[in-house]
Amino acid sequence: MTTKIAVGLERAFAARGFSEPSVEDLREAASVSLRTLYKYAPSRDAMVHMALEHRHRRYINHVFGDPKYQAAQPIETTLDRIANWMKTEASHGCLFHAAVASAPDDQELRRLLERHKSEVCSLAVAISDETVIETDLMIIIEGLTQAWPLCKDAALASAKRLARLAASSRI
Template identity: 25%
Template sequence: MRAKLLAVTERLIYTGGIHATGMDRIVRESGVARKSIYRYFPTKEALVAEALRERDERWMNWFVSACETAPPGPPRLRAIFEALADWFSQDDFNGCAFINAAGEVAAGPVHDVARAHKRRLRDYLCSVLAECGVTDAATAAEDLLILVDGAIISARVGGDSRAAQRAARMAHQLVRDQNVSSTTGDSL
């Protein structure tokens, strides 16, 4: 019952938003009685936060698995954007659930889950950049996360079917620039 409740909640907030998804709809579509829901989760915010935690786990597992099919280094960096392009082309693509949630909720458990997801994604990007030989992979990962999030937003809001490919080109330039500045001692 809990798993179904979380799956339905995640689907509803991903497609319609947190504020637009009322508890009545969650009750109706999940088939879980309101009293049972509140036994598991004291508030709607707690329910949404847990649904997003589960999405984080599932999405990161999918993303890392998709990227890890490529060998370490530049091929894996390229795989990041190939995975994003595949995701963007799916019929149910509705942007990043965590960007969407953070846009609706400025603070609290839901925002904390969104922030934790972005940290987790940044940490994975850092490991890929380290495999590419980037000396300051942590700083470069912050930049790469901006490219990833920008591509997601461009694909969703702008309907840009080439957002992932453009972001990939910029990411490869970022790696080249990082590697050149680390060998020459130059920085911006």
């Protein structure tokens, strides 16, 4: 039941932002009764957090699959997968950044954002077949996701060039 609710909440927030959908809109998106929605997510904040936790798991699975079973690969492959996510799931930009922007004083949202970004970069470094500095890679990945809504494939091409430069500077 929680997955069903999380899927609906994520979809609603991704489509309409964090301030627009009413609780009734969110209940409808989750396809459950109000009582059931509040049982699993007892506040609007809990609904946002549930949606973002679900989004995080989907993103990690989309970009990395199960890294424990993945051979080393070029960082360009990871960047291609991130661009594919942006094309299919996040054409307006990062949902985590949007959540923090909608509630800048919410420290729990900031922790979710930081954890998400840190895990993405750690996994990207772990599966890379080249030596890259995690902070360099975070800047490259963040540049790609933030520039995507405006630049699309040009953002991907630039991210790949920067990744090659970052890897070659470590030699």
